[in-house]
Amino acid sequence: MAEYERSRTVPAQPEHVFDQAANVAQLDAWLPGGLHVHAQESPSVTVHEDRKDQDTSALLRSDRDQMRIEWGTRERGGYTGWLQVSGIDSGASEVTVHLSFFDDGRDPGERAACDALEDSLRRLEEQVRLRVDNEAG
Template sequence: MTEYEAERRLHHPAETVFAVVADLHRADDWGPGDLHVRSQDGDLTTVDKGGDEDGGTDDGDATGLARVRPEQLRVEWGVQGSPDYTGWIQVMHADEGHSRVVVHLSFLGDRPEAHPGPAADAVQRRLEEGLTRLAERLEA
């Protein structure tokens, strides 16, 4: 298993940040890109992901599931029917008016992201870029 993680301190309260993160219809604002939220079934949301040209998380047209956990300020996701890719984003309270956000991805098996190389580098870069986009969206 290969795991990736990025963290950022934001100048917004945790509840404000989580409201943005938990809106899965806006996940492209901070997520890995090319996500399409289709439906909701109880606390699970179905998400389609298109292909990626620059390496990293290229599942073709994979169907994933996402679960929003408001009581934990956390969103979890993965590929439906496969343990090879999972992730989560956790929003935490920091000092007054601030928060910390950690985004985490795990890859198993023969996926390119599970091994050193360009795909692995792209995953880490995309995590960092996603947190930057989240911060920019909150400032807008």
């Protein structure tokens, strides 16, 4: 099993960050490029991966009280992940995202996984900033 984790400080209230991260209709805006989530009957989703032109059944659960999102594939030997938002001083948030791969065939390797996590966190921060700016303006 391989596990990867990255964190980022986002200059926004944790509720704003969580609401953006948990919005199923806008997940494509911050997920790694080439991944698209289509909502089914909650908590079921379908994840389409452009690179393989493949759909995968998955579960996606969000808990606003805990500021946590969890996901994972339904088939055996897949992967799971979570995203946790925590408030820190001065109205900022820390966002941590974690991936666990139970099948070596799904593990993209440390460099690719960490780069994807960093990029996703950066894109999430951009989406939060755009949302907050739009609400303020």
